[in-house]
Amino acid sequence: MKPAARIAAAAEILDYIFSGEPAEKVLTGWARRSRFAGSKDRAAIRDIVFDALRKRNSYAARGGALTGRAVMLGRAVLQGEPVEEIFSGERFALAELSEAERKAISQDLAEKVINLPDWVVTQIADENGEEAAQEIGVALEERAQVFVRANLLKATPENAIERLGAEGVIGVPHPHVRTAIKITEGARLLASSTAYQEGYVEVQDASSQAAVALLPLEQGDNVLDYCAGGGGKALAIAARTKSQVDAYDISFGRMKDIPSRATRAGAEITCHQQPPEQLYDLVFCDAPCSGSGTWRRTPDMKWRFSEARMVALQAQQAEVLRKAAPLVRAGGFLAYATCSILRAENFAQVKAFVDDSGEFSLVDDHSWPVSEEGDGFYLAILQKQNTL
Structure with missing residues (x-):
């Protein structure tokens, strides 16, 4: 043509x-x-x-x-x-x-x-000023980079880059995230590469990898990925803890790919149809959200996303925190994450939960902007009071 x-x-x-x-x-x-x-x-x-x-x-x-x-x-x-x-x-x-x-x-x-829906521009401007809305709109205009995560259960980042390069997939280290590799050439060959098929790398955005790296984890910790979806975060957590990770999602079907992905990665992940009844050192909640931090990758979604959908999602996010909280042991951690850049889905949700719960305190939170180094992402780490 x-x-x-x-x-x-x-x-x-x-x-x-x-x-x-x-x-x-x-x-x-x-x-x-x-x-x-x-x-x-x-x-x-x-x-x-x-x-x-x-x-x-x-x-x-x-x-x-x-x-x-x-x-x-x-x-x-x-x-x-x-x-x-x-x-x-x-x-x-x-x-x-x-x-x-x-x-x-x-x-x-x-x-x-500004290349955002008017109501989103208004919300961002009310929270951070009109200039911030303009900057975010510009950042979301560009095509997103492709990142993979070096699977530390099988390879070092350096070894992963070497294996990819031998098959025409050229990658360079991320400047701030040790496991993250930016693919600069040959991205279309990635899925068919031996490095990918044998589990040396997994496709995962750098900001998401950075969030997992900040989780308060020790080797052997007991961890539940409460909104597991396709299992990307569970796999990254398993690579950090080098131990079994439990996975749950309100829609069990969303986790259908986890067993094969875990086998490929050499990770042990157990999928649960119902929320487990035990207590965990850390419960990770990658909550359903607008996905606004990833709108470069799915640009039609920013035009299809509505205020009504936002309200519904906020209710879901609050419910996720409320239901996940009892699964955290005393002194343990609850991590709340979204791939959103909107405060209403991020800090506002965390503050409301902390104020209402009476047993969790905010240890740290971090926001990653949309940039060449990764998608927009948010992480809050909460600790449950130790009553002993």
Whole structure:
């Protein structure tokens, strides 16, 4: 496919997404219907669509409307692409520009455009100021880096980098997180690499790895991952403690991949259908959240996420803390984490819990911003009063 044809396809796909369809569903459907498109075409179109979703408001403002065509027009103008070639009217390309479109791209934009939903901008601005909202919006416009975690049960970070490099997957050490490796070349080869398939590395964002590194853990500690999901944090914890980790999730089906992942990693993780009845040295709660710290990776989610969903999630987060707390031994720790950058899901939740519980105190909390070094992430470490 020629570049103009790829952009026309992206405009078509965006129209479906703007109507409310999930991006992944639309992209998969388009690929199935478009057998003429090769793997490079599909990858290029996906990149164009995701870039447009990350910068939707900016491109729509420049193009004059929130449609696939207008967003592609705005993108072409702001990126300095040859507009007349893209909108040539030739076969498989977008139709030539109308006078209204030419007028739209010739006008100056009066206001700053932030690539976040208005209600999210308002919330961030109320918490940290309008400049912070602008900075976060800009940070979320860029494509996220790919990170893997060196599995210390099988390899050192240096050995993992060497093994990956031998298969064309080039990685460099993270400047602050010992286990984190940034993939700079060959990311598409990662899943098929021997280093990955034999469990020397696991895909995990650097901020998430940094959070696990801060957990108050000793080798052999008794740990429960209370919202385990796919098991990424449980695997990282097991690599730190070098001992068995319990895993639980309110939806048991979410943990279906944990057994095979644990076998590959050489870790011992036991999945529970019901919350265990024993007490733990540390209970880790990676609570359900907006995922706002990861919106670079799933950019359509920031436009689909609503205030109503936020309210529902806050209730879930409070319930997670309330139900996990009794599983912590006296003197033990409760860790609360989200991949959110919104205070209402982070410190505000922790403060409300500490104030209400009467038996936990905040030991430490840390926020990781969205940056080249990782996604946005939050961790709070709470300690249960020792009544002995």
